[in-house]
Amino acid sequence: MISFFKRQTGKLIVVLLLFIWCGLWLAQPAPIELVKEFGLFSGLGVIGAIFANATGAGGGVVFVPFFNYLSFSPQSVVATSFAIQCCGMTAGALTWAAYYKRQHKYDGYWQALPSALMLTIPSSICGIGFAQYSSQSKLLLEHLWGGANNLHIAFGSFSILLAIAIFASIPLMKRTHFIKELQTKDLVFLPFIGFLGGIITAWLSVGVGELVAVYLIIRGFNVTMSIAVAVILSAFTVWSALPYHAFINPSVVWQVVLFAGAGAIIGGMIAKYVVLAFSVQRLKLFFGMWVLILGVTSLPIL
Template identity: 90%
Template sequence: MISFIKRQTGKLILVLLFLIWGSLLLSQPALIELVREFGLFSGLGVIGAIFANATGAGGGVVFVPFFNYLSFSSQSVVATSFAIQCCGMTAGALTWAAYYKRQHRHDDYWKALPSALMLTIPSSICGIGFAQYSSQSILLLEHLWGGANNLHIAFGSFSVVLAIAIFASIPLMKRTHFNKDLLTRDLVFMPFIGFLGGIITAWLSVGVGELVAVYLIIRGFNVTMSIAIAVILSAFTVWSALPYHAFINPSVVWQVVLFAGAGAVIGGIIAKYVVLAFSAQRLKLFFGMWVLILGITSLPIF
């Protein structure tokens, strides 16, 4: 019985999430009006989570420009994106973790996964903490982009740079032999990337997952493993970021999260099959183009 529960832990957690969601939905007043006004956000959650969990980038790449288009405040854009990603990235992380345990636990090309997570998760959470609770972070944000109100400029700039990095990594995906072990320099670079990515993620709700994935691909590690690491890392990161937006500086639009979050769970489950069905090169090329378009249109040049 215990072994069965261990094998089905991921599925049990997902069932529990949907039960909680159903209870929350049914407890809402004016349920029909709520569904009519916010129900379509479920589709946005599915799309955002598929992109996020199939590429390693945060769902903010989809959510941020959409919420900006709806004229959400800069605080609500990031906060709501984090809350949705807590649903989608958790589902994706559980799916990838189960896939690793079933298929690749004894695969030499995947043996770097636990170590990579141990190097990046704590540093990413520290980066989130620095960005959210340190006054120096506010000064740094104002110096670089003029403050949180210029979120669209920061997002656009980061997206363009991110797209270039994605395109640059595509030729490296044609490798058939991959690195197996982390080197000494990785013990330095990966925590640094995690910390820097955590800061960027706190500001934009996207960053750390894709930065780590691109680094691992450039270093010659298995592409699918790199995406799995990025997704699991992002799940821990967004959960560490949410309490600030939920309790200290409340700015989450929970009606949106109620529907988009449910869609994100579905998208997080589907994403693994998208990665396995299409070549990594095509997936990255399409995603890179998407990120580049979103980045350019977010900049004040149109």
């Protein structure tokens, strides 16, 4: 009996999540009207989570411009994106962690994964805390981009830089031999990137996963392992950021999260198979073009 439950753990979790979702949906005042108004956000959640968990980038690169288009307030854009990513990135992180445990736990090219996470998760959470609770962070944001109301400019600038970094890393993905262990300079750079990425993520709901993934790829680590690190790191980061937006400065559009979050869980679960089924170079090229287009269209250059 115990072995049966172990084999069926994944299915049981999915069934449990389905029951929880149905309970939350039916608890709403007008569930049918809610589906009519917000149901299509499920598709957005699926797409965003597939991109996020298949490339190591956060789902915010999909959610932020879409919510800006819908004229959400800057606070609601970031807060709602975080809440959706808590669903999708968690599903993706659990999927990648299970894949690592089953197939790559003793793989030399994957042995840097636990160490990379230990170096980046605490520093990323510290970056989130600094950005959300420090007055110096708000002054820095005002100085760089003129405050939260210029979110679209900050997002566009970061997206263009990210796209350039993605394109620059594509030729490196043709390697057949990879670095196996973190070196001394990684012990310095990874926490720094994690902290800086945490700050950027708190402002834009994207940042830390992308930066760490690109760094690891440029350094010569296994590409798929780098993506797994980025996804698991992003899951911890977005969960650490959500309490601020849920309790201290409430600005989450929960009706959107109810449907987009459900889609994000599905996307997070299937993203790994997208990575393993298609060329990583093509995924990165497509994703880089997508991010570049979003970045350019977010800037007031027209």
